[in-house]
Amino acid sequence: xxNKKLSGEVYFPSEKVIENAHIKDRDDLDNRAxxxxxxxxxxxxxxxxxxxxxxKVIDDSxxxxxxxxxxxxxxxxxxxxxxxxxxxxxxxxxxxxEGENGESKTMSYFALHRETCKFANVLKSxxxxxxxxxxxxxxxxxxxxxxMLACARIGAVHSVVYxxxxxxxLAERIExxxxxxxxxxxxxxxxxxxxxxxxxxDEALQRCGTVEHCLVVKRTGQEINMEQGRDMWYHELMNLxxxxxxxxxxxxxxxxxxxILYTSGTTGKPKAILHxxxxxxxxxxATLKYVFDIHEEDRYWCAADPGWxxxxxxxxxxxxxxxTTSFLYEGAPNFPYPNRWWAMIEKYGINILYTAPTAIRGxxxxxxxxxxxxxxxxxxxxxxxxxxxxxxxxxxxxxVVGKEKCPIMDTWWQTETGMFMITPMPxxxxxxxxxxxxxxxxxxxxxxxxxxxxxxxxxxxxxxxTPWPAMIRTVYKDDERYVSQYWSKYPGVYLTGDSxxxxxxxxxxxxxxxxxxxxxxxxxxxxxxxxxxxxxHHSVAEAAAIGLPHEIKxxxxxxxxxxxxxxxxxxxxxxxxxQHVSHEVGPIAKPEHIEFVDSLPKTRSGKIMRRxxxxxxxxxxxxxxxxxxx
Ligand code: WT7
Numbered sequence: 001x002x003n004k005k006l007s008g009e010v011y012f013p014s015e016k017v018i019e020n021a022h023i024k025d026r027d028d029l030d031n032r033a034x035x036x037x038x039x040x041x042x043x044x045x046x047x048x049x050x051x052x053x054x055x056k057v058i059d060d061s062x063x064x065x066x067x068x069x070x071x072x073x074x075x076x077x078x079x080x081x082x083x084x085x086x087x088x089x090x091x092x093x094x095x096x097x098e099g100e101n102g103e104s105k106t107m108s109y110f111a112l113h114r115e116t117c118k119f120a121n122v123l124k125s126x127x128x129x130x131x132x133x134x135x136x137x138x139x140x141x142x143x144x145x146x147x148m149l150a151c152a153r154i155g156a157v158h159s160v161v162y163x164x165x166x167x168x169x170l171a172e173r174i175e176x177x178x179x180x181x182x183x184x185x186x187x188x189x190x191x192x193x194x195x196x197x198x199x200x201x202d203e204a205l206q207r208c209g210t211v212e213h214c215l216v217v218k219r220t221g222q223e224i225n226m227e228q229g230r231d232m233w234y235h236e237l238m239n240l241x242x243x244x245x246x247x248x249x250x251x252x253x254x255x256x257x258x259x260i261l262y263t264s265g266t267t268g269k270p271k272a273i274l275h276x277x278x279x280x281x282x283x284x285x286a287t288l289k290y291v292f293d294i295h296e297e298d299r300y301w302c303a304a305d306p307g308w309x310x311x312x313x314x315x316x317x318x319x320x321x322x323x324t325t326s327f328l329y330e331g332a333p334n335f336p337y338p339n340r341w342w343a344m345i346e347k348y349g350i351n352i353l354y355t356a357p358t359a360i361r362g363x364x365x366x367x368x369x370x371x372x373x374x375x376x377x378x379x380x381x382x383x384x385x386x387x388x389x390x391x392x393x394x395x396x397x398x399x400v401v402g403k404e405k406c407p408i409m410d411t412w413w414q415t416e417t418g419m420f421m422i423t424p425m426p427x428x429x430x431x432x433x434x435x436x437x438x439x440x441x442x443x444x445x446x447x448x449x450x451x452x453x454x455x456x457x458x459x460x461x462x463x464x465x466t467p468w469p470a471m472i473r474t475v476y477k478d479d480e481r482y483v484s485q486y487w488s489k490y491p492g493v494y495l496t497g498d499s500x501x502x503x504x505x506x507x508x509x510x511x512x513x514x515x516x517x518x519x520x521x522x523x524x525x526x527x528x529x530x531x532x533x534x535x536x537h538h539s540v541a542e543a544a545a546i547g548l549p550h551e552i553k554x555x556x557x558x559x560x561x562x563x564x565x566x567x568x569x570x571x572x573x574x575x576x577x578x579q580h581v582s583h584e585v586g587p588i589a590k591p592e593h594i595e596f597v598d599s600l601p602k603t604r605s606g607k608i609m610r611r612x613x614x615x616x617x618x619x620x621x622x623x624x625x626x627x628x629x630x
Contacts, residue, residue: 006505009391011398011430013407020380021293021426026440029290033441040441041068041469044286045278048321049083050074051251054278058467064487064494065474066467068279069254076258076281077153078249080320081113093325096299096348097142100189100331107142109323112149115142115238119150120248122237126213128181130155130250133260135179135211136307137161137170137201139188140330143217143234144306145316147183148259152277155250158259159272162307163188164523165586167200168533171207172269173262177476180212183234187220191332198224254278260476261309263415264526265485266497266515272476273309273415280313281321283419283470287439288318291409292352292381293426299348299378301327303341303355308523309415310385313470314354333359338366342374342401353401354383354409358521360393360401361552368400376401381426383409386522387554388510394432410435412510414496415524416486418470422508434507442466444508446500451490456504459511464494516610518547518555523588527610530557530591533584537577539567544600544608545591548617556592558617560600569596601628 018024033040038057045054055071084090094112098104107115128134134151136158138144144160151158159177161170163185174182184201187194198216202225205211216226217234226233237243258280260272288294300319304310306328319326327348333341341363345353363370382402384394389410398408412422412435421442422435430436438444445453446460454460471494475482489495499511513519516527527545534543542562547555561577563569574594582590601612615622 006429006431007503008431011407011432013427013429014405017405017407018427020295023290023293023425024427026425026428026437030437030440037441037466041282041286045069045282048074048079048281048285054254060467063492064483065479066471067255068276068469069282072254072278073251074254074278074281075153075155075249075252076277076317076321077116077149079281079285080149080317081109081116082247082249084109084320084323085113089323092323094320095142095145095326095328097328098330098344099141100192100329100335105142112142112146112320114245115146116149116153117245117248118238118243119146120153121242121244121246122215122240123150123156123181124154124248125242126181128154128156130252131157131257132181133157133159133177133179134181134183135159135161135170135174135177136183137163137197138183138185138217139163139190139195139197139219140305140328141185141188141217141219142328143185145328148306148312148316152258153250154248155252155256157257160259160261160307160312162305162586163195163197164305164307164588166583167203167207168536168584169270169529169586170200171204173272174204175208175210176262176269177260177272178210180210182211182214183217184214185217185219186224187222189220189331191335194220194222196222196224202227252277255473257473259312261312261415263309264517264524264529266517266526266528270526270529271478271481271485274473274476275418275470276473279469279471280418281317283468284313284318285321287420287423288314289322291411291420291423291425291439292354292383294319294322294324296323298351298380299325299327300352301329301345301350301354302383303329303333303353303359304385309418313418333363334366337370338363339370339373342371342376345376345379346374349378351378351380352383353379353381354385356386356522357384357389357393358386358552358554360384360389360397364393364396364400365552371400376403379403379406381409382406383411385411385413387519388512389433391432398432412508416472417464417468418472419468421464421468422510431507434503434509436507438508439468442468445493446502446508447490454501457501459499459501461489461514462496462498462500462508462510463490464496518545518557520547520555520557520588521553525557525585525589529585530559530581530589533581533589534559534561534577536584537580539563539573540577541565542600544610544613546610546614546617548614550592557589558593558595558613559591560595560597560613562598562600563596601625603628
């Protein structure tokens with residue numbers, strides 16, 4: 001490591017942390033990766049099993065449609081399960097699960113392999129074939145992981161819809177992916193209540209016509225509707241003779257699709273980001289290994305939801321690829337008391353905790369005494385993801401949770417990147433609020449409107465200049481959108497949609513989204529989704545949504561609504577509209593604030609100028625409004 005003095009507030013790792021870490025000098029690894037980028041990734045890939053090795057590590061013959069490990073044959077699930085079952089890890093715990101109601105369950109690698117094979121055979125018997133899309137809409141129980149792995153095992157493409165989404169979001173995603181099979185839970189426990197997932201799914205299924213089979217996992221046990229001929233219980237299917245333990249493994253090409261995951265974009269409907277088996281496997285495996293420094297005896301907890309990319313990459317795939325033991329928790333962090341998380345860390349001896357700034361701020365609010373009731377000495381590393389972490393939350397996390405001995409891995413990445421892109425490693429000196437630098441070998445920059453690098457500490461657009469193995473392959477069914485959204489502003493480089501600055505030490509500081517995406521509690525929502533939900537209400541003529549700073553959520557949704565003529569403004573209507581958005585999109589999209597207005601600031605071409613609304617709400621100067629219509 002260079003001994004150059006770093007500016008600002010710096011936290012150096014202890015000797016002990018460095019001694020323990022796989023990587024003791026990031027600059028060294030970075031130099032190696034830069035010198036021979038393909039060599040670096042092929043070395044990583046060689047730690048995994050391939051039925052046939054690749055002809056080429058990176059194929060850039062059809063930019064920006066990059067391909068990785070072309071010619072190779074594999075299946076990510078084989079590396080997640082079968083490889084371990086053949087070693088001492090067959091009896092190792094793959095999963096420790098705790099329900100919100102206190103129930104718990106553990107699964108060895110052997111057991112997870114068995115259940116996955118069985119469910120893979122069930123799916124096959126329903127006619128699911130390689131390349132078919134399967135939608136999954138479930139709470140946080142082991143079955144969501146089994147469902148994802150079973151799909152991937154037979155080469156089917158899973159499309160997980162987060163359980164916090166609601167009717168319209170689910171319907172739209174089922175239809176767009178043309179899924180014939182939907183896997184749901186009857187419900188999920190959240191803050192002592194039941195989220196009626198099957199009921200929401202029933203409503204969604206009335207709005208779209210693609211689903212032939214709906215497989216239902218029993219979790220909460222309340223009375224639900226089971227439609228004859230369409231709906232079947234998971235536990236009944238898993239007890240039928242068709243649920244054999246036969247391997248059912250489909251050997252796939254490196255570039256065969258693994259999953260699609262919908263995420264909010266700048267305009268219109270959510271888009272499905274496509275990831276493939278080979279590159280995604282190598283990228284997530286290597287980043288988790290080096291950043292969270294996975295050791296054989298670790299118990300690792302990524303407290304996200306499997307339904308988001310964080311969960312796909314770092315609850316499901318990367319931990320299993322690394323043969324580690326993961327913890328999964330079903331419910332709310334403060335249920336029944338604000339010590340729930342800390343109690344579980346103590347109870348299970350968790351070594352690594354990876355969560356989001358919004359969760360940290362939420363728990364911080366309850367005070368230190370809730371944390372201090374518990375022995376958290378098992379913790380070795382902490383992590384943060386989803387939005388910039390404010391230095392105050394960072395320091396609380398470091399001091400109160402990590403007892404000043406656990407480095408914080410502030411990882412910047414996206415649904416599209418699939419893997420960590422800007423991230424520390426345990427050996428790296430940290431600055432609260434900065435993710436430090438790109439992962440070894442990856443070149444990123446901050447540029448101005450014309451594409452020129454900006455000076456130190458100046459704000460600009462964050463871009464990625466090198467392809468990386470877990471990168472998005474395309475927007476499902478929409479290659480054009482893939483090119484125009486990510487590769488068109490500056491030819492040849494990937495546009496992240498974030499603004500950032502880089503300090504004099506080369507550390508990156510993310511400022512936020514520069515498009516019409518709002519990050520609410522780390523969740524990504526498009527202004528368009530919220531606006532179209534509002535407009536779908538019979539009393540609304542037009543609507544605009546913006547994000548404004550919020551102490552715990554990071555951003556909160558503020559909306560401006562023009563009512564249809566003759567509709568009375570009332571407090572009751574505001575509440576009704578909030579409920580309507582929650583019902584259509586999901587509780588996560590419920591506006592914090594709704595204001596009735598008579599007009600909205602628009603450009604002459606009719607585009608809503610959200611920037612002007614934002615400035616007005618914050619009492620700031622709206623800047624250049626020359627394009628504003630009178
Ligand atoms: C956007 C991507 C990738 C997992 C979860 C989010 C923001 C993500 C950080 C971070 C500052 C961050 C960015 C990015 N973001 N991580 N460590 N520091 N901002 O995935 O829903 O696709 O959102 O989240 O704005 O573009 P996502």
